[in-house]
Amino acid sequence: MAYSKSESIGNIKFRSRIDKYEFENGNYRTIDSRYFDSNGREISALTSSTPQKWRAASATASRMIDALRNAAPFGRWKVLKYKYGDGSNPRSDDSREVIALTNSFAFVNFNRVTAAKTSCDSPSLDLGNLQKKEIEKRLSISLDSLGIASNEVRTLSIRCHGSNSLMFLTSPGKAILLWDGMFLMMEREDRSGFTFPPVTIK
Incomplete structure (x- = not known):
């Protein structure tokens, strides 16, 4: 996901992020997040590989899942x-x-x-x-x-x-x-x- 302007977590700014999701029985969770600055360099201080809690798929998440189902390699x-x-x-x-x-x-x-x-x-x-x-x-x-x-x-x-x-x-x-x-x-x-x-x- 890319942002039109820099966002921040604490005092660290980032411009884009890549999340990796896991899906199971209509639920999903983020298992890996990577953040990048405006030059495309990864910000290691923000990178997380700790799985989050399972969540029920919201309307937004459901649309995301449907989009994934229709895109290669699926x-x-x-x-x-x-x-x-x-x-x-x-x-x-x-x-x-x-x-x-x-x-x-x-x-x-x-x-x-x-x-x-x-x-x-x-x-x-x-x-x-x-x-x-x-x-x-x-x-x-x-x-x-x-x-x-x-x-x-x-x-x-x-x-x-x-x-x-x-x-x-x-x-x-x-x-x-x-x-x-x-x-x-x-x-x-x-x-x-x-x-x-x-x-x-x-």
């Missing part, structure tokens, strides 16, 4: 093709289940992520930027094999009950989701009328 994504976790292409002896990933759908929302017939309820989501070298070291793969050449990649980290997934936002409307050891190359579809599948498979 929405329905169509899987155009897939690759294995080592970056290799589909194989001639792939199982029917693996082949069926193509033209399937992934559903991403702040309270549920579903792909490849598995889902995660109440995930922890973290949107940010990661360096290419950091990702390649973590995944032991060259991002060039996925068609990612940029040195910095916009990502959505998805943590769910001890397991981690990663979504690369490669361009407007395009993304690559690392899910259950497979890379899913996806295209975002029109969000209007979007609903989750009626059955959640865990």
